[in-house]
Amino acid sequence: MNNAFKLEPFGTNNLHYLNHSNYFINIQHGAIRSAKTTASIVRWLKFIKEHPYNEFLMSGNTQTSLYRNVLRPLMSLLDSLGIPYDHRKNEYIEIDGNICWLMGFSHEGIANRIPGMTLAGWYADEVNTYPKNLVELALDRLSVKGSQAFWTLNPDNPHHYIYSEYIENKEKKECRDVRVWQYTIDDNPSLSEEYKARLKRRYPPGTVGHKRKILGQAAVAEGIIYSKFVEANNVIKKSDPDYGNIKYNKYVLSTDYGPGSVSVIGLFGIITGLEGNEYHLLDEFYYDVNDTKNDGEQLTDKELVEKSIELLTYKGEVLKLDMWYTPHDASSFRAEIKKHKYRGKPIPLATYTPDVLNDIQEIHSLIALCRFKISEDCPKSIAQAQTYAWDPKAKLKGEERPLKTQNNDHCPDMWRAAILGTRSLVNNPFTESKETYESSKWK
Numbered sequence: 001m002n003n004a005f006k007l008e009p010f011g012t013n014n015l016h017y018l019n020h021s022n023y024f025i026n027i028q029h030g031a032i033r034s035a036k037t038t039a040s041i042v043r044w045l046k047f048i049k050e051h052p053y054n055e056f057l058m059s060g061n062t063q064t065s066l067y068r069n070v071l072r073p074l075m076s077l078l079d080s081l082g083i084p085y086d087h088r089k090n091e092y093i094e095i096d097g098n099i100c101w102l103m104g105f106s107h108e109g110i111a112n113r114i115p116g117m118t119l120a121g122w123y124a125d126e127v128n129t130y131p132k133n134l135v136e137l138a139l140d141r142l143s144v145k146g147s148q149a150f151w152t153l154n155p156d157n158p159h160h161y162i163y164s165e166y167i168e169n170k171e172k173k174e175c176r177d178v179r180v181w182q183y184t185i186d187d188n189p190s191l192s193e194e195y196k197a198r199l200k201r202r203y204p205p206g207t208v209g210h211k212r213k214i215l216g217q218a219a220v221a222e223g224i225i226y227s228k229f230v231e232a233n234n235v236i237k238k239s240d241p242d243y244g245n246i247k248y249n250k251y252v253l254s255t256d257y258g259p260g261s262v263s264v265i266g267l268f269g270i271i272t273g274l275e276g277n278e279y280h281l282l283d284e285f286y287y288d289v290n291d292t293k294n295d296g297e298q299l300t301d302k303e304l305v306e307k308s309i310e311l312l313t314y315k316g317e318v319l320k321l322d323m324w325y326t327p328h329d330a331s332s333f334r335a336e337i338k339k340h341k342y343r344g345k346p347i348p349l350a351t352y353t354p355d356v357l358n359d360i361q362e363i364h365s366l367i368a369l370c371r372f373k374i375s376e377d378c379p380k381s382i383a384q385a386q387t388y389a390w391d392p393k394a395k396l397k398g399e400e401r402p403l404k405t406q407n408n409d410h411c412p413d414m415w416r417a418a419i420l421g422t423r424s425l426v427n428n429p430f431t432e433s434k435e436t437y438e439s440s441k442w443k
């Protein structure tokens with residue numbers, strides 16, 4: 001059906017991949033056009049041919065991208081090798097008696113189709129575009145002896161889960177569950193020098209494009225809201241000699257409340273000072289209903305209150321709570337908090353009404369001044385500080401608003417109340433009651 005594919009010799013990186021990709025998860029990560037897919041197809045054909053079991057999974061972001069990126073070159077290679085196959089669009093491709101089920105993995109909707117499968121292998125194109133729980137579900141299906149996964153992806157944001165969970169996961173690498181092959185644009189001998197030179201001119205050193213497309217490395221994308229957030233400056237390391245000496249004047253809890261999706265509570269320590277306060281996020285509790293380990297189970301308001309109160313026992317000390325900030329639309333959660341006492345007293349509560357752009361500006365300048373820092377105990381906040389992004393579609397219309405679709409706005413939303421609420425007494429947006437407002441004043 002396709003023009004026959006003329007396979008040329010692979011570069012050394014791919015030769016190593018072809019000969020050594022015998023790990024449970026074999027990941028090709030790197031520059032565009034660096035011959036990842038071509039080598040992965042050759043490897044996949046060898047794998048399914050040699051494996052005694054005959055059911056496999058091939059996934060892409062969508063069925064269309066899987067067809068365009070993988071199936072078309074795969075079928076033209078099969079044509080050139082004279083290997084018979086039967087392709088049923090969006091269903092399966094059968095190659096020499098081996099059936100590969102085809103699936104688009106971009107959304108959670110397919111989650112109920114994965115659990116019934118028994119698989120000996122999984123080929124995943126653009127694996128970084130899949131929800132984390134689908135990746136875990138698919139890995140769970142690789143139950144047949146000698147099962148393996150073969151993943152390809154282009155570089156993403158360094159705080160994408162795919163790095164922490166797989167690509168840079170030391171434990172998984174040490175026990176041979178994961179092996180990564182990293183590609184640069186120069187790893188594909190079939191590319192013309194002219195093309196590579198043009199690409200390098202378009203993405204000069206120092207740009208995100210250069211890091212990702214030429215060097216094939218993870219890099220923070222353009223359009224990041226808190227672009228001044230730098231781990232070296234804004235993350236509190238427990239190994240820092242000053243760590244034990246920090247004294248906080250106030251402790252507050254802050255909430256982003258989403259009972260059907262993500263709820264996150266943060267414990268802030270605040271150092272008040274004449275030149276402005278310093279805000280340290282010390283601990284966080286992050287609950288995502290859609291995380292596979294939570295099995296779609298929602299937390300009750302009571303459970304969330306109890307988990308939040310646990311944060312207040314910090315480094316063995318039961319802290320004094322100066323204020324608990326909740327979003328304006330979380331009335332059921334507030335009602336639940338009011339039923340509880342902390343250290344024998346009613347919990348001081350304040351309500352937060354966001355003023356998105358202003359809040360972002362304030363927090364950004366605190367980040368730049370290193371007056372907002374996040375403890376290394378808060379991996380979700382550290383990741384979201386570096387991925388929280390402007391919505392590019394809104395930008396085209398001349399509007400400025402954060403992107404809501406990436407599931408990385410929950411921590412930034414949570415920080416705002418604690419920081420903005422305790423920042424200034426002028427135009428204070430916290431309006432629960434006169435009393436709680438008064439009690440939020442700094443002494």
Ligand SMILES: Nc1ncnc2c1ncn2[C@@H]1O[C@H](COP(=O)(O)OP(=O)(O)OP(=O)(O)O)[C@@H](O)[C@H]1O
Pocket residue numbers: 006007008009010030031032033034035036037038039069154188190191
């Ligand atoms: N061994 C080879 N023989 C012939 N052509 C090759 C070979 N390896 C790669 N190519 C060609 O180089 C181009 C890029 O290869 P490929 O699509 O495999 O790269 P990739 O790393 O998957 O790129 P992307 O990141 O853009 O998906 C394709 O046109 C492919 O046909």
Ligand SMILES: [Mg+2]
Pocket residue numbers: 036037038069152
């Ligand atoms: Mg590819």
